[in-house]
Amino acid sequence: MDSFSLGGVEVTRVVEFETPTRPPAVMFTEIGPQVWHDNRSWLAPDHWDHDTGLLMTRMQTFVLRSGGATILVDTGVGNDKSRPSIPAFDRRGTDFLARLAAVNVLPEDVDLVVNTHLHADHVGWNTRLVDGNWVPTFPYARYLMPRADYDFWRPDSARSARSTRPARTAAANANVFDDSVAPVVRAGQAVLWEDSYDIDGALRLEYAPGHTPGSSVLTLRSGGELAVFVGDVLHHPVQIIEPDANSCFCEDPTAARASRRRVLDRAADQGALVFPAHLRGGSGARVRRNGSSYTIQSWAPFRERV
Numbered sequence: 001m002d003s004f005s006l007g008g009v010e011v012t013r014v015v016e017f018e019t020p021t022r023p024p025a026v027m028f029t030e031i032g033p034q035v036w037h038d039n040r041s042w043l044a045p046d047h048w049d050h051d052t053g054l055l056m057t058r059m060q061t062f063v064l065r066s067g068g069a070t071i072l073v074d075t076g077v078g079n080d081k082s083r084p085s086i087p088a089f090d091r092r093g094t095d096f097l098a099r100l101a102a103v104n105v106l107p108e109d110v111d112l113v114v115n116t117h118l119h120a121d122h123v124g125w126n127t128r129l130v131d132g133n134w135v136p137t138f139p140y141a142r143y144l145m146p147r148a149d150y151d152f153w154r155p156d157s158a159r160s161a162r163s164t165r166p167a168r169t170a171a172a173n174a175n176v177f178d179d180s181v182a183p184v185v186r187a188g189q190a191v192l193w194e195d196s197y198d199i200d201g202a203l204r205l206e207y208a209p210g211h212t213p214g215s216s217v218l219t220l221r222s223g224g225e226l227a228v229f230v231g232d233v234l235h236h237p238v239q240i241i242e243p244d245a246n247s248c249f250c251e252d253p254t255a256a257r258a259s260r261r262r263v264l265d266r267a268a269d270q271g272a273l274v275f276p277a278h279l280r281g282g283s284g285a286r287v288r289r290n291g292s293s294y295t296i297q298s299w300a301p302f303r304e305r306v
């Protein structure tokens with residue numbers, strides 16, 4: 001099993017799939033070619049395929065076992081979903097549930113699902129298609145969703161930020177609310193939380209807005225160990241050395257930079273392991289300060305190399 005323990009919490013990673021994505025200049029418009037060139041030795045090939053010129057990304061779910069509960073952090077892209085503007089996400093048919101079963105997690109075993117935010121690649125396995133209907137994949141789970149994201153993407157929302165500022169990622173997130181969020185709410189399994197939410201004595205969710213209005217981070221604190229699951233506050237390891245650079249999917253650039261710096265400051269000061277949602281290679285890393293920036297100190301101690 002591809003896992004390790006932090007204090008009393010077991011952390012297991014389950015990879016849904018990996019794919020090339022966009023050219024660096026498209027994904028990170030604020031980062032010039034020199035940065036990529038200068039850091040090629042560690043960015044390629046795991047995080048950047050220099051031959052094709054495309055960034056590499058991974059869809060993965062972190063399974064946490066804490067206090068007897070089984071908790072999933074983000075649920076990837078999902079199967080059978082219509083994602084017309086993102087071919088790599090469109091109508092997939094991956095063996096993710098078999099991969100979960102391989103680490104001894106059946107759908108009915110899941111107690112809690114954490115969606116760090118409500119983008120297409122974080123809520124996909126919230127639901128699956130059964131007899132033409134989208135139903136919650138995890139029948140007994142509560143799903144923790146940030147209310148600010150729910151309000152932002154809800155089509156009928158009067159208070160939606162979309163009323164004053166269109167979502168940058170509207171096309172990329174087409175259909176997502178209807179097929180991956182609303183069915184969970186209708187089933188009575190969604191918990192819409194605001195600002196912060198304590199899951200148990202070891203796990204706490206907090207807003208870190210910017211990438212989306214409700215983007216959140218999950219802090220794990222147990223037995224003197226510390227980790228933070230940051231969703232897309234960090235999209236790619238290049239943002240550790242270029243923390244002010246946003247991805248093209250960040251809704252509020254100023255807030256996204258501030259949240260990223262705050263998360264990295266705290267992680268560096270406290271020696272926390274940082275787990276972005278899409279990191280390949282070691283999936284997570286400890287960071288340390290490097291002038292006004294940061295650098296990777298060590299990778300997470302997963303046993304297997306994916």
Ligand SMILES: [Zn+2]
Pocket residue numbers: 119121122232277278
């Ligand atoms: Zn993402």
